[in-house]
Amino acid sequence: MSACPFHYPQYRSVDQGMIDRFIDVFPLAMITSHRDGQFLCSHIPLLRQADGSLFGHVDGNNPQFKGEQHLSAQIVFMGPSAYIPPQAYVSRQLPTWNYLAVHMQANITVLDAPHQNLEILKQTAKRLAKQESDFQVDERDPRVIANLPHILGLVIQPVNSEGRFKLSQDKSSPDSAAALEWLLDDRKNEHAEFLMELINAATKPHSN
Numbered sequence: 001m002s003a004c005p006f007h008y009p010q011y012r013s014v015d016q017g018m019i020d021r022f023i024d025v026f027p028l029a030m031i032t033s034h035r036d037g038q039f040l041c042s043h044i045p046l047l048r049q050a051d052g053s054l055f056g057h058v059d060g061n062n063p064q065f066k067g068e069q070h071l072s073a074q075i076v077f078m079g080p081s082a083y084i085p086p087q088a089y090v091s092r093q094l095p096t097w098n099y100l101a102v103h104m105q106a107n108i109t110v111l112d113a114p115h116q117n118l119e120i121l122k123q124t125a126k127r128l129a130k131q132e133s134d135f136q137v138d139e140r141d142p143r144v145i146a147n148l149p150h151i152l153g154l155v156i157q158p159v160n161s162e163g164r165f166k167l168s169q170d171k172s173s174p175d176s177a178a179a180l181e182w183l184l185d186d187r188k189n190e191h192a193e194f195l196m197e198l199i200n201a202a203t204k205p206h207s208n
Contacts, residue, residue: 121151
């Protein structure tokens with residue numbers, strides 16, 4: 001499986017250091033693969049290793065990975081995005097949509113060995129902890145013992161990676177700076193907050 005690398009050159013980046021930092025800040029990945037004539041997609045946080053590989057874990061019943069040992073996938077890490085209207089700019093400009101993302105072609109190895117997956121769980125909790133007192137995986141915890149047989153570990157080897165960083169770089173410096181400020185302010189979108197509250201309420205199980 002291969003992906004078309006199209007994008008305007010000013011928005012493309014193969015700076016591996018920048019790509020790595022982006023993944024560290026936005027680790028939630030959309031993993032897409034093809035199996036039995038259909039595309040399958042999962043949203044999984046992936047964390048980087050020093051050797052350039054990544055790791056994560058999924059529910060053992062996830063049909064994208066269940067019964068698989070190796071697969072190829074297209075992986076996308078998405079950052080913030082926003083509609084940039086004409087009034088956001090300093091000079092007279094047409095509107096556009098700015099966004100940040102990393103696209104990756106990768107080979108995935110699926111692990112079902114409990115000792116390997118326990119280590120993945122430990123490393124995941126350790127890496128995502130904000131402070132030392134945050135939750136850490138204890139292999140003696142009954143909840144960990146009960147859940148460990150039902151997960152699959154993922155080890156991802158990137159084949160190629162590319163940043164898609166569209167931040168109005170084709171505009172003047174004052175305009176690109178103004179567009180960035182608008183994007184950052186847009187993350188406090190009241191409509192988005194209301195929608196998330198609505199979805200949360202609508203998807204909660206109803207109690208009898």
